[in-house]
Every structure is written in structure tokens, then in C-alpha cells.
Amino acid sequence: MxxxxxxxxxxxxxxxxxxxxxxxxxxxxxxxxxxxxxxxxxxxxxxxxxxxxxxxxxxxxxxxxSHEYLAEIAARAEAATAGPWGFYDGDNYADVAADLKMTGRGSYSCRQQVARLEDESYWEDPAHEDDEEPASEQMAADAAFIAHARTDVPALLAEVERLRAALSSAADAIAEQDDEIADWSAKNAALRAELADRPTRAEVLRQAAPEMDAIAYEYGVFGVGSRLRQLADAAEAGESR
Structure with a gap:
């Protein structure tokens, strides 16, 4: 992309x-x-x-x-003649060969010839019938593409594998974070449920008011229960005391 x-x-x-x-x-x-x-x-x-x-x-x-398609590409690359490949641009043809080395003007040596492109087949292709570009230039471009594909394809496959491994690693890290977030969310929900079951400050104050009023009354102190109820009302209203 x-x-x-x-x-x-x-x-x-x-x-x-x-x-x-x-x-x-x-x-x-x-x-x-x-x-x-x-x-x-x-x-x-x-x-x-x-x-x-x-x-x-x-x-x-x-x-x-897909994984299967990439495996097929890798198998084709592995089965092809070992590289490196080079190309020779002749007058009306272009050769692609393994271990190609120029030996002089218009001549070369190689370990094995891989392919030959000829300008005759170029002009027989309907796709080129209106071309103004010389056949030799197109053949040279095609030969260069074929020759470099021997190293380009394995390099691209390796890069795809590297990127997919990195994406997989990132996905695993995200999954771990999702699990951790889910764990903390569950703990948070449990704590909220526990707090919801506990009586509010206002309820505690109202429940304590009668008992505290009775104890204070024995010591001659009055109004304790009323004060606790006032504090309960304030707490219920959200006021701070």
C-alpha cells in the first residue's frame, strides 16, 4: 500500500x-x-x-x-535459478542470465541463461502496436525487471513477514492490555457493587441518632440526636459540614 x-x-x-x-x-x-x-x-x-x-x-x-499465497510465491522464488541475475541489452534482443559478466563490447559470460526477449515478439503484442517508444528500450526495461525480481521478490517476502510479525506482536500487546483493562473493570464493578450495598453516611447518622441520644441523656447532655439528624440531612443534600 x-x-x-x-x-x-x-x-x-x-x-x-x-x-x-x-x-x-x-x-x-x-x-x-x-x-x-x-x-x-x-x-x-x-x-x-x-x-x-x-x-x-x-x-x-x-x-x-494470504499466508498460502505468500507461500506459493516463496516456493516459486526458491525453485528459480539461483541468483544473482543480470541482463544484457542487445540490438534487437535482451538476455537475462545468472552470474552475468560483461567480457567485452557486445559479449558476456554467464553461469546459465534464464530468458531472452526479442523485439519481434514485442511488435507482435497488440498492446504495443501504437507505441512510439523503440522496442529495444521496452525490452531493456522488461529485462531489468526480470533480473532484479530474483532478489526483489525474496526481499519483499522477508519484509512482509517482518511487518506481519510486528503487527502480530502489537496485536498480542493490545490483547494483553485489553485483558488487563477488563480485569480492572471487573474489580471496579465489584467495588462499586460493594459500596452500593453499604449504608450511606446519612443512613449511618440516622441509625446512630437514637442510641447516641439515649447515652448522652444519661449524662445530662441534650440535643445529640437532633444534631446527628441535621448532619444526616446535610449529608443527604450534599452539603459539607
């Missing part, structure tokens, strides 16, 4: 291609954990996103760089 996605459809296709190895049952987006019951997880699985992509007509994008 050379530019960021510019639409929801492109973003979905890009996401599915990036995480092509994720199983359908894996969670792609977690909405809630332990709700409505402990252990419950809600959200969207990778299978859900792939189904949505198929409905949106982007199923092909989700498998464009």
Missing part, C-alpha cells in the same frame, strides 16, 4: 489483508467483556468482518496476500 485507505471499504479490505492469518473465530473488535455475565465477550470476529467484506464486494482483497 502506497497511500492510506480513503474510504470505509478500502479500510476494511486493508485491515483484512493485514490480518489475513487470523482465524474466523478470533475477536477483531471487542465491545464488552464480562457483560452481561462473567466470561462473556461481545464484538466482531474476523469471520464477521470477512462476511461483511464479502457483502461489500471486497472479499478478494481479504485474501490477496
Amino acid at each position: 502506497t497511500t492510506p485507505p480513503t474510504s470505509p471499504r478500502e479500510s476494511l479490505a486493508h485491515t483484512l489483508a493485514t490480518f489475513a492469518d487470523e482465524p474466523d473465530t478470533g475477536m477483531a473488535v471487542v465491545a464488552t467483556r464480562n457483560v452481561p455475565v462473567p466470561g462473556a465477550v461481545t464484538g466482531l470476529t474476523w469471520g464477521d468482518l470477512r462476511a461483511l467484506a464479502a457483502e461489500a464486494g471486497t472479499a478478494a482483497a481479504s485474501t490477496a496476500l
Whole structure:
């Protein structure tokens, strides 16, 4: 990808291609954990996103760089003639060869010839019938592309694997953080439930008022219960005393 996605459809296709190895049952987006019951997880699985992509007509994008496809590319690269490859640009042809070395003007040596491009086949291609560019220039460009592919393809495969490993590591780290957040959320919910079961300050003061009033009365002190009830009213009203 050379530019960021510019639409929801492109973003979905890009996401599915990036995480092509994720199983359908894996969670792609977690909405809630332990709700409505402990252990419950809600959200969207990778299978859900792939189904949505198929409905949106982007199923092909989700498998464009699947693990199987990359393995096929790697197998083709491994089976090809060992490199490095070079190319020779002749007058009406271009050669691609392994360990190509120029030995003089218009001559070269090599370990093995890989391919030869000829200008005759170039002009037979309908796609070039209106070309003003000389056939030799196109052949040289094609030969250079083929020759460099011997090293470019393995390098690109290695970079894809490196990036996917980095993405997988980041996804694992995010999953760990999600689990930690879920754990703290559960603890927070438990504490809130415990606090909700406890009597409020106003309730404690009102419950204590009669007993404290009786004790104070024995010592000739009056109005303790009334004061506690006033404090309870203030606490209930949110006033500080």
C-alpha cells in the first residue's frame, strides 16, 4: 500500500489483508467483556468482518496476500535459478542470465541463461502496436525487471513477514492490555457493587441518632440526636459540614 485507505471499504479490505492469518473465530473488535455475565465477550470476529467484506464486494482483497499465497510465491522464488541475475541489452534482443559478466563490447559470460526477449515478439503484442517508444528500450526495461525480481521478490517476502510479525506482536500487546483493562473493570464493578450495598453516611447518622441520644441523656447532655439528624440531612443534600 502506497497511500492510506480513503474510504470505509478500502479500510476494511486493508485491515483484512493485514490480518489475513487470523482465524474466523478470533475477536477483531471487542465491545464488552464480562457483560452481561462473567466470561462473556461481545464484538466482531474476523469471520464477521470477512462476511461483511464479502457483502461489500471486497472479499478478494481479504485474501490477496494470504499466508498460502505468500507461500506459493516463496516456493516459486526458491525453485528459480539461483541468483544473482543480470541482463544484457542487445540490438534487437535482451538476455537475462545468472552470474552475468560483461567480457567485452557486445559479449558476456554467464553461469546459465534464464530468458531472452526479442523485439519481434514485442511488435507482435497488440498492446504495443501504437507505441512510439523503440522496442529495444521496452525490452531493456522488461529485462531489468526480470533480473532484479530474483532478489526483489525474496526481499519483499522477508519484509512482509517482518511487518506481519510486528503487527502480530502489537496485536498480542493490545490483547494483553485489553485483558488487563477488563480485569480492572471487573474489580471496579465489584467495588462499586460493594459500596452500593453499604449504608450511606446519612443512613449511618440516622441509625446512630437514637442510641447516641439515649447515652448522652444519661449524662445530662441534650440535643445529640437532633444534631446527628441535621448532619444526616446535610449529608443527604450534599452539603459539607
